[in-house]
Amino acid sequence: MMHSKPSWQVGLALLLCAIAMATMPILASEAAAPMSSGTTSLVIGLIALLGVASFAMVSGMASAALLFIGAHGAAWLLIAGIAGNEGMARLPYFLLLAAAWLLAWRCVTVLSALKPQSRHAKTFLRLLIPAIFGAWILIIWEAVTRGAGIPFILLPPPSSVAARIASSLPILAADVRQTIFKAVLFGYIVGCGAGFVVAILADRVAFLRRGLLPIGNMVSALPIIGVAPIMVMWFGFDWQSKAAVVIIMTFFPMLVNTVAGLAASGHMERDLMRTYASSYWQTLFKLRLPAAAPFIFNALKINSTLALIGAIVAEFFGTPVVGMGFRISTEIGRMNVDMVWAEIAVAALAGSVFYGVVALAERATTFWHPSVRGGRA
Numbered sequence: 001m002m003h004s005k006p007s008w009q010v011g012l013a014l015l016l017c018a019i020a021m022a023t024m025p026i027l028a029s030e031a032a033a034p035m036s037s038g039t040t041s042l043v044i045g046l047i048a049l050l051g052v053a054s055f056a057m058v059s060g061m062a063s064a065a066l067l068f069i070g071a072h073g074a075a076w077l078l079i080a081g082i083a084g085n086e087g088m089a090r091l092p093y094f095l096l097l098a099a100a101w102l103l104a105w106r107c108v109t110v111l112s113a114l115k116p117q118s119r120h121a122k123t124f125l126r127l128l129i130p131a132i133f134g135a136w137i138l139i140i141w142e143a144v145t146r147g148a149g150i151p152f153i154l155l156p157p158p159s160s161v162a163a164r165i166a167s168s169l170p171i172l173a174a175d176v177r178q179t180i181f182k183a184v185l186f187g188y189i190v191g192c193g194a195g196f197v198v199a200i201l202a203d204r205v206a207f208l209r210r211g212l213l214p215i216g217n218m219v220s221a222l223p224i225i226g227v228a229p230i231m232v233m234w235f236g237f238d239w240q241s242k243a244a245v246v247i248i249m250t251f252f253p254m255l256v257n258t259v260a261g262l263a264a265s266g267h268m269e270r271d272l273m274r275t276y277a278s279s280y281w282q283t284l285f286k287l288r289l290p291a292a293a294p295f296i297f298n299a300l301k302i303n304s305t306l307a308l309i310g311a312i313v314a315e316f317f318g319t320p321v322v323g324m325g326f327r328i329s330t331e332i333g334r335m336n337v338d339m340v341w342a343e344i345a346v347a348a349l350a351g352s353v354f355y356g357v358v359a360l361a362e363r364a365t366t367f368w369h370p371s372v373r374g375g376r377a
Contacts, residue, residue, distance in 0.1 A: 010054065013100075014047075200284075
């Protein structure tokens with residue numbers, strides 16, 4: 001019978017648990033703390049017993065399940081125990097938190113080594129591993145800010161940010177509608193579309209290709225904080241000026257990438273098209289644009305983040321009393337840091353969804369490309 005091999009992560013976690021036991025209590029004022037010695041013993045037991053038990057598992061998934069329960073159960077007990085006693089954590093608290101994190105690290109390592117046969121299992125693992133990684137960023141953030149008593153004005157814990165999001169949904173929805181569904185989407189579509197069309201023209205007309213691309217490199221280096229006030233003066237304070245900034249930011253990445261992609265097809269393929277008496281447009285649509293598709297989607301993915309950044313920064317220089325950039329600049333002046341982080345979290349989520357949609361469209365469109373076929377293997 002095969003068993004999981006011992007790992008240095010679990011061994012180090014056991015060592016940290018032993019040091020934590022020798023230096024207890026884990027809170028500065030144990031008499032006033034809800035984290036009793038029984039709770040502390042439960043944390044140490046979860047880490048030690050489930051960590052050691054993971055070695056005895058024949059299945060890698062079973063070993064990962066035990067590590068997952070031990071790591072997240074211990075983290076939940078630590079965070080629940082520190083609630084109401086912020087800033088009172090001593091060294092053992094952070095040692096146990098590090099031990100739980102090491103179990104989670106080992107869990108991700110075991111999951112990464114699994115090679116499931118079914119497509120659904122592969123998809124599940126591809127989503128689970130980054131989810132655990134991201135969850136532990138939030139867990140460590142929450143535990144450290146509460147345990148160390150970091151001032152709320154400097155860094156609020158994720159639970160406070162989540163509570164602020166839940167209580168400010170109408171405001172956040174209005175900001176998302178103003179910034180993303182108006183300025184970002186319009187500017188993204190117009191900027192990327194114009195860049196694509198001009199790239200086709202530049203490929204067809206030599207003087208455009210030689211004269212426009214150097215200018216594109218120069219314009220791409222223009223600072224947003226210099227362009228945004230000018231766009232506000234030209235197009236007003238509403239979303240149109242922000243869309244203009246997005247157009248400028250997305251136009252040239254699409255232009256440069258498309259021109260490079262159109263030149264990516266091989267000479268042999270183009271010579272073959274000429275032997276078939278293909279016209280320029282037949283060669284373009286049947287050979288060169290398919291070869292340029294990875295470059296075009298690369299520009300679309302880059303622009304999906306640039307568009308959001310450009311619109312938010314542009315709102316710092318004049319906007320109606322709505323919008324994500326307006327809210328961030330206003331609330332930071334009022335010292336409502338949790339609202340600022342709520343806007344940042346919503347913007348990060350929206351940008352990730354935007355990027356993910358473009359990436360899915362790329363996989364569906366360029367399924368024939370070797371890079372995509374290799375990603376599915």
